[in-house]
Amino acid sequence: MKIVKVSDQVSLKRSIETGTFEQQSIVKNIIADVRTHGDAALRTYTEKFDRVNLSSFSVPEKEIEEAYGQMKDSFVAIVREAADNIRSFHEKQLRPSWMTTEENGTILGQKITPLDSVGVYVPGGTAAYPSSVLMNVIPAKVAGVKRIVMVSPPNVHGKLPAAVLVAAREAGVEEIYKVGGAQAIAAIAYGTESIAAVDKITGPGNIFVALAKREVFGDVDIDMIAGPSEIAILADDTARADEVAADLLSQAEHDPRACSVLVTPSLELAEAVSLEVEQQLALLPRKEIATRSIADYGAIYVTVDLDEAIDIVNQLAPEHLEVITENGLELLGKIRHAGAIFIGRYSSEPVGDYFAGPNHVLPTNGTARFSSPLNIDDFQKKSSVIIYSKKALTDNGAKIAEFARMEGLEAHARAVEIRLNNDK
Incomplete structure (x- = not known):
């Protein structure tokens, strides 16, 4: 693993997930086809890409029961405990609607309303991701979303992974469809004969899913366009090289474009970690x-001191940040940009991926500078409430009218003045 001089350019950024022109064209054509031909288009693409012909996309209750039979009781228990942890953490994010009353009788406030419906995309392919189900569905449930739809690509036998179905049932999903790729995003964005449209789409996927989410954004909301996973580890000479190396590799195994970076003032640690990797x-x-991943996007930055190391971490704005230093908690206030912060030797990143409770859907590619993990607010919307009293309008009406005329909007001004004149 290469050791990099701190004077070199530091960045976790990779190219934005815009895809090639050909990939963009494919996605646009698929979306248009699904919007026009509905279920027929879904069947065509499912047979083409997933190599299975389905008469129905909906997952029947029998398949969910079979899924439980295929999983060890111990795993089901782990899923339930993880779900409880995730639910407990996100319940603490809930905020109430509120109202305030001014002396002049004006009432101002904010009404918080859950979204009506959310679609969750769960990747398929070579691996099953029950953790992705829990992290996307449970915050939506806690937020009060009534209808949650899950879509995921079937295997060649027309089934979804048993672990995914178990996680979906434990999280409370009642609508599950065996459809994946850009066609699934189109289906839940615009609706087909068998799948009703949703208001927001969350969940990761391949480049075609990412491009489809980008394409439908505006007609529906989306969570984010997530890039490959990344981890930065801020460590001093109190860290164990074998543990740091293991944590770096925990992200590298995700994707060839995943980023794994160590930032340390200790050259001795840097060399030991490089060997361990x-x-x-x-x-x-x-x-x-x-x-x-390690060859193309892995690096070890050796700094003059810990303060310089923290500066580099803030430049990187990583998705995951581990702090393995003496008195790591004391550094928390200096860390400004990171999706999730894991402090201490025993807070390895997989703890957050699966079990601790905070969401593992995190901003990537430097976007932690301005965005947050998936949370309750992503599944709610806020409406301002304005109840102006007669006294308030009498006191402020002329000011409002003058402001409107400054912007050249005469009708705005008259809409206020007509009420002032009528009450004379």
Whole structure:
């Protein structure tokens, strides 16, 4: 793993997920086809891309029951405990609507309303992601969303992974459809004969899913366009090299474009971690993926001191940040940009991925500078409430009218003045 001089350019940024012109064209054509032909288009694309012909996209109750039979009781118990942790954390984010009354009788406030419906995309392919189900569905449930739809690509047997179905049932999903890719995004964005449209789409996917979410944004809301995963580790000479290396590789195995970066003032730690990464890589089942990730996007930055290391971390604005230093909690106030912050030797990043409770849907590619993890606010909307009293309008009407005329909007001014004149 390469050790980089701190004077070099530091960045986790990769190219934005805009795709090629050909990929963009494919996605636009798929969306248009699904909007025009509905379920027929879904069947065509499911047969083409997933190599299965489905008469119905809906997952029947029987398949969910079979899924429970395929999973160990111990795993189901773990899913339930993780779900409880995630639910408990997100319940603390809830905020009430509020009203205030001024002396002149004016009432101002904010009404918080859950979204009516949300669609959750769960990736398929070579792996099953029950954790993605829990992290997307449970905050929506806690926020009060009444209708939650899950879509995920079927395998060649026309089934979804048992672990995904179990997680969906434990999280409270009642509508599950076996459809994936850009066609699934189009279906839940615009509706088909068998799948009603939703108001917002969340969840990760491949480049075609990402492009489809970008394309439908505006007609529906989306959570984010997430890039490949990334981790930065801020460590001093109190950290263990083998543990730091293991944490770096936990992200590298996700994707060839995943970023894994160590920032440390300790050259000794840097050299030890570099060696450990190479040794541990050889033993990984996903060695090929992790090797490419480390070679192309892995780095160790050696700094003059810990303050300089913190500056670099804030420049990187990583999705995941581990702080493995002496008195790490004391550094929290200096960290301005990170999606999730894991402090201490025992707070390895997978703890947050699966079990602790905070959401693992996080801003990537430097967007932690201005955005937040998936949370309750993503599944609610806010309406301003304005109840102006007669006294308030009498006191302020002339000011409002003057402001309107300054902007050249005479009708705005007259809409206020007509009420003032009528009450004379």
